[in-house]
Structure formats: C-alpha cells, structure tokens
Amino acid sequence: MNPQDGLRKKQPARVRRALLDQGARLCSEQGVPGLTLQAVADAAGVTKGGLLHHFPSKQALVEAIFDDLLQRFEHSIDRLMARDVEPHGRFTRAYVTATMELIGMDEFIKWQSLMMTMLTDPGIRQGWKCWMEAQQARYRETDEDGRLVLARYAADGIWLAAVQGHSNLESDRQRGELLAHLIDMTRTP
Template sequence: MASAYERKKEPALVRRRLLEHGARLCVEHGVAGLSLQAVADTAGVTKGGLLHHFPTKQALVDAIFDELLQSFEGRVRQLMDADPERFGRFTRAYINATLELLGGEEVVQWSALMMSSVTEPRLKQRWADWLDGQLKQNKQTDSAPALELARHAADGIWLAALLGQGAPPSKALRQALLGLTRKS
C-alpha cells in the first residue's frame, strides 16, 4: 500500500468511501454504536483523514442522512414529474418511492437511520422538517384527509416490513393504496 505521501489525493472518493462505510456501520451497530475510528479503519483512511471530511460523528451521520434523503427526494421528484394528474401527485410519488425502498439497495441504510431517529431527536426533526416542507409545497394538491391516510398507510407498510412482519406489499395492496390518492 502506498503511503499517504505517495498516494494521489482523491478527496471526493475518500468522502464517498467514508459515507458508504459509515452507513454500513450504522446498520451493523446503530447510530449510537458508530465509532469514527471504526469508520476510518474500514474505509482505509486515517482518523485524521476522516476528521478532515467529517469533524464530528454527528457531521458524518448528518451527511449520511442528507445523502439518503436527497436520493429519496430525487426519486419522489422523478415520480411526480412523470405523473400527469395533479391531485395527489406528491402522495402517489411518496407511496411509490417508499415502497420501492423495500426492494432497493438503500433499505438497510434507511432502516438503521429511521430506527435511530426514534431515539435521536435531531434525525427525527430533520425528517419531520423535510416532510413538512414537502406537504407545504404540495398543499394545493395533497392536503385531503384520504391522502394523509394513504401516506400513513405507506409508512405503516414500510415499518411492518422493517420489523419483519409479512411479505412486501402485493401489487393489489399497492393499487388499493394508490386508489386512495385519486379523486373519486
């Protein structure tokens, strides 16, 4: 292995590795059990190198959360852009993006962070702020009680899957849930 003086500096690549290994260790040990030294060791960088990118454990956890949230929001936006029906557009996109997580690569990372948010007020608040912002932005199209019910049902399906209760939702269940988002 080349020494730090001989290796080409690639800060973006190092940051990416730190985020990936940090997320994996969050899954294995929870946010509370995450150690900066363990992240540095598994990513193959010095603790000083990690601290250059993330000066605190909270900064690392926030960056992991931000990355997952940006990915989720991007998927929601993509689904919204493809949906020609205005009424319930955000809710349909939220439901589909949430249920897609169950079969996606990010489900384990999301699971660890969302379960940690129960005991980590800062993560819980960040999620609440994001969702509140989305609901305010989409108030004209997504404030009906049936839409709120559908979003909560999607959250419940996700939580049940996270806790190992039942199989992923069937196509019929998804369609029934999405049916709540259409004007009757």
C-alpha cells in the same frame, strides 16, 4: 507514504462519498450505537483525521448519512412525479411508490438503523420533520386532501413495519397489493 494520500487531497468529494457509503453500510451492520469513527475511516481507507476533516463528530457523520439517504429518496420521488400527468395527489403517489420500492431494495437495510435511531435522536428526527414539512408546504395545493394524508401515513406505517422486520412485507406481491390500494386512495374520487 501511502500512495492514496495524494489522491485523497485531490478528490475530497470522492473521500466524502466513500465515508458516507461505508458509514451507511456499518450503520446497517452494527446499528448506529455500534458505529465508530475509526471503523468508518478504516472501511473507507482514510485516517481518522481525514474522516474528522469531513465530519467533526459521530453525530455529524450520522446526520450526513441520513441526509444523503434522504436526498436519494427525494430524487426517487422527483423521478416518479415527472412521469405522473395527474396533478392531484402527484406527490403522494410518488411518496407512496418510492417508499414501497425502497422496502424491496437492498438499500432499505441502510435505512433500518437510521429510522430506528430517529425515535431517540433529535437531530435525525428534526431532519426528517423539516424535510416532510417542506414537502407538505411545496405540494399543499395538490396533496392536502385527507385521503392523501391518510395514504402517506399508511405508507409510513408500512415502512415502520418493514423496518421492524415483518416478513409478510418481503413479498413483492404483498407490497404490490398494498401499493395498488394506496394509489387508489390518491385518485380524484
């Protein structure tokens, strides 16, 4: 009997976290198409049956990984918004800043394969769309201005360029300059 078996039964949240983390790592290394449930289970130290208990399919696992990363991104946005005293454009400034910060972080590699998958995977695309629509509805009064929408779209374009590996975005200085321009767009004229 595996000594970790008893531990797993008592700590399903810990097992789920390991599956999400290892799944995200393997997505970044192999791409979503190359991801196998067995590889994720092995990397997390659980059986394939244990993985299937938490995620009944590869699609469910991939969507859960995406949702987990999206929750982390939203937490970053919330943290940045809490520090911003100017209501007009607060969400946009936080969104743009969180996007640019993420590009410079090690975690960005986890996003790369999932963002490319979004182009062809309706489940992932729908998850992003629903999240973005909820944010737009939530911050409609403060972040509907055309300049703010343009700043968010510009950040999305920079994000996509980084996902595709444009080397000029690897520089902290370059990203900092782009961020400053976008933040300027969010200020009340």
